[in-house]
Amino acid sequence: MTPSIPLLQPDDCALLLVDQQAGLAFGVSSMDRQTLLNNTVALARTAEVFKLPVVASTSATKVYSGPLMPAVHAALPDVEVLDRRNMNAWEDAAVRAAVLATGRRKLVVSGLLTEACVSFTVLSALAEGFEVHVVGDACGGLTPVSHDLALRRMAAAGAVMTSWLQVLLELQRDWTRHETYDGARAIVEANGGGYGIGLAYARDMIHPA
Template sequence: MANTATLTDISAVTASPSPDLLTPDNCAVLFIDHQPQMFFGTGSGDRTAIINATVGLAKAAKTFDVPTVLSTVAAESFSGPLLPPLAAVFPGQEIVDRTSMNAWEDVPFVEAVKATGRKKLVIAGLWTEVCVVLPTLSALAQGYEVYVVTDASGGVSPQAHEHAVQRMVQAGAVPVTWLQVLLEFQRDWARTETYGAVTDVVKEHGGAYGLGLVYAHAVIGEHAAG
């Protein structure tokens, strides 16, 4: 009898995931200032890797139909257009252009976030120490939960990036990576409706893990687990 009760308890627990988990139904993804001029000044990590992570995150949001807000700063006068591979994931979507470094001080941006109806915000942007940290602190102060995608963000130096991440964590933000977000959305390889799209994103942007999936699918078959 004791063993049966234990199994029942375990089943009840696994059927009720933690409210802290990100799901396609409880969050919005915000991309802030992934623009040429901002990339020129990014020195915290490999810029190609940041671009790869950014586009991977975008495809994760697109695959699961997660509300997404795209924003730029001074696109026509200084920073240039939104990263083309990022814009290509969301063709025709409005891009909120601002003059303020803190996106949360821009009314159209905040209205776009509020229109998603989500209280969990997944944020990535350039630079970490300005255009990510400022809206993150502002959103936290207004009761939002913020998850910062650190590998899809970059600062002017490693110290600037790391100190900004530390500051946000101390304020209550949660650091994540783009692949973590994608797999947290999927969470079960038996979800066949998104399995193919998720594995395609991993193959294209997941580095060695993606190559592993290519190999597994070639040797084992298309239904090999991720």
């Protein structure tokens, strides 16, 4: 009998994107902004490949933050973006209803800024009984210290800390899963740095006898 393992499955989780907007990304200094964008796009593409329900929310689009970043939207061309005024997306009726409508009790969360809109939303979802996985390298904070403290607070409340690559590999898990193999591999090659370079090299140069 195969033991039960508490890993993400494509059919049990949804992706929640919170305020992935350029106006907020300008203030990020917890990591290189281009790396942050790369990681967020990779996560969005992962959701598309594995057919995860996606809820995307923005705030203050007209007055400060701008729309969902074009590269992220391009990775999720069919997503409807829900704009709101409050910092905590969970307190917005439309966003919360959209999450509940997915029927998924596991949330994978990415967003800006870690110290506010991400952590407030995550803490509220946890309090309502959701299992929340925070993609730390697809979230950005105002400083490395404040970003780290926000991640620690969410972890202490029960959130699972993860990375975009771990999410992708956790959903794929077996490279003989042919229905998602090409899509998953393409994401790693395009967004996975040295790991992606290695996969491309292996494909082009190493041939079985």
